[in-house]
Amino acid sequence: MEQFEFHAYARHPTTGDRAWVEIEPNIHQMTLNEDADAGRKTVLQRWQPKTANVQQNFVHDYVEEIFIVQGDLADTKRGGKWEAGAYAYRKPGMEHGPFYSEHGCLMFIVILPDTGSP
Numbered sequence: 001m002e003q004f005e006f007h008a009y010a011r012h013p014t015t016g017d018r019a020w021v022e023i024e025p026n027i028h029q030m031t032l033n034e035d036a037d038a039g040r041k042t043v044l045q046r047w048q049p050k051t052a053n054v055q056q057n058f059v060h061d062y063v064e065e066i067f068i069v070q071g072d073l074a075d076t077k078r079g080g081k082w083e084a085g086a087y088a089y090r091k092p093g094m095e096h097g098p099f100y101s102e103h104g105c106l107m108f109i110v111i112l113p114d115t116g117s118p
Contacts, residue, residue, distance in 0.1 A: 026051040039113035049104040052076065058097040063112040064090040071105030 020028040026048040034041040039062060057077075066088045074081040076098050082088075090096060092114040 020046065024054045027053060039111070041111040043109045043111070045107045045109055047071070047073070047101040047105045047107075050102065051104070052100040053098050056098045057095055059093060059095050060090065060111075061092050062114055063092060064088070065110040065112070066090075067108045069106045069108055071103050072101055073105050073107070074100045074102070076100050 018030050018032070020030050023029050023045075028046045030044045030046075032042045032044060068082055068084050068086045070084050072081060072083045073086075075096065078096075088096075
């Protein structure tokens with residue numbers, strides 16, 4: 001991961017413009033920082049109101065930490081609805097999703113490599 005001081009979020013200090021990229025219909029993601037070689041990444045993910053994701057089940061080979069900054073997110077398979085201030089820590093292999101957001105949401109997501117620790 002690169003180290004740098006505060007800067008305008010729309011412009012990465014070394015790689016140039018940051019952009020919201022649509023990853024599924026009405027779900028956009030902006031990469032804030034990434035070290036592909038190390039498997040680390042931080043992103044913002046934004047869901048529009050009344051959005052359900054297309055992918056029905058997620059399983060990752062990495063650690064995922066998610067903090068809901070604004071809005072709401074519900075797990076349509078396992079139940080549960082979370083709002084701003086909710087936090088998730090998912091170890092590699094944990095099944096989750098699909099999700100739905102009634103009012104839209106903004107999430108801060110950290111992706112870390114699996115270190116093999118329990």
